[in-house]
Amino acid sequence: MRKPFIAGNWKMFKNTSEARAFAGEFLALYEKSDVNVAVCAPFTQLAALKEAFGTSGVKLGAQNMHFEESGAFTGEISAGMLEEIGVDYCIIGHSERRQYFAETDETVNKKLRKAFEHGIIPILCVGEVLEQRDAGKAPQVVKAQTEAAVKGLSPDQIKSLVIAYEPVWAIGTGRTATPEQANEMCGYIRKVLEDIYGDEISEEVVIQYGGSVKPDNAEEIMNMEEIDGALVGGASLKPEDFIRIVNF
Ligand code: 13P
Numbered sequence: 061m062r063k064p065f066i067a068g069n070w071k072m073f074k075n076t077s078e079a080r081a082f083a084g085e086f087l088a089l090y091e092k093s094d095v096n097v098a099v100c101a102p103f104t105q106l107a108a109l110k111e112a113f114g115t116s117g118v119k120l121g122a123q124n125m126h127f128e129e130s131g132a133f134t135g136e137i138s139a140g141m142l143e144e145i146g147v148d149y150c151i152i153g154h155s156e157r158r159q160y161f162a163e164t165d166e167t168v169n170k171k172l173r174k175a176f177e178h179g180i181i182p183i184l185c186v187g188e189v190l191e192q193r194d195a196g197k198a199p200q201v202v203k204a205q206t207e208a209a210v211k212g213l214s215p216d217q218i219k220s221l222v223i224a225y226e227p228v229w230a231i232g233t234g235r236t237a238t239p240e241q242a243n244e245m246c247g248y249i250r251k252v253l254e255d256i257y258g259d260e261i262s263e264e265v266v267i268q269y270g271g272s273v274k275p276d277n278a279e280e281i282m283n284m285e286e287i288d289g290a291l292v293g294g295a296s297l298k299p300e301d302f303i304r305i306v307n308f
Contacts, residue, residue: 064282065096065222065266065289066306067121067183068296069151072102079105083112085299090306092117096289097306098149099296100183103137106145121149121183124157127170139178150175151291152182153209155189155228165208172209176217183222183291184209185270186249190229198227199248206252218257219264223249224291230271232293239277239284242269247286275304282308 074082079101090097100121101109110120126136142150152175153168168184175182186205188198202225210218225245230237237245246267253262269281270291281287295301 062264062266062288063094063096065098065268066278066292066308067098067100067149067222067224067268067289068292068302069100069123069154069270070102070105070297071123071156071293073297074101074105076105076108079109080112082297082299083109083118086303087113087116087118089299089303090116090118093307095306095308100149100151106142106147110146119148120146121151122147122180123151123154125150125152125171125175125180127167127174129174139174139180142180143178147180149181149183149222151224152184153205154185155187155226155231159228165205168205168209169211172213172217172221176213181220181222183224183268185224185226185291187226187228187271193227193229198245202245202249203252206249207256210253210256215257215261218253218261222266222268222289224268224270225249226270226291232272234272236272236277236281237269239280239287242271242281243284243286246284246288250286273305275301278305278308 098119098121100123122142125139152171157163172182186202188201192201227237266288268289268291269287273290273292274295
């Protein structure tokens, strides 16, 4: 049985004191439930958040990592470094990284493998740009991204994988995919996995929707059959908004 999973993606927002303040305010509002909750924060805030979240049950995520174990890669952070801090998740292949930092399907695949080696659960992001949607190519694009990303992963790894369907045209634009559009694509992603790994494995994968998820639309999105969770950008920055999404 898949647990609903709400994750915040802070992107490049909040310094350490702001992160600590968020944790204090959020935990005052948060009650453990059967919803899995995580905050994916900038690298420099991870240790402070790990301490602040403590035993509350709120999980911690990073937003990127390098695919090599270690080496002369100035400015990069390894999966082992994240593991040492106690990071539970790492967003991999976010469209902003694909768009601005030359992330490719190949590097995404390498990062997924490395994350699993270190016991970190990847939140794999896939999604089409507006041009591709308008051309009717969204399923094709998402299928290709998903297949390339999971290449070589074991069935056990796939079982614990999280995938976020994030149509690029719905990110930070206030333009949400309709719940039906989001639902349809999340179902399609599961079908793509089923074709590779079979239904027993694909049924375990948590599939989130991301793109302008807000307190006011979270319930409708979460009620869709194929959608198991949300990856929340802007609305995860304010404790009072994020808690409303968590408590959808
Ligand atoms: P917004 O919720 O701000 O649209 O961002 C979505 C996103 O990119 C989450 O990873």
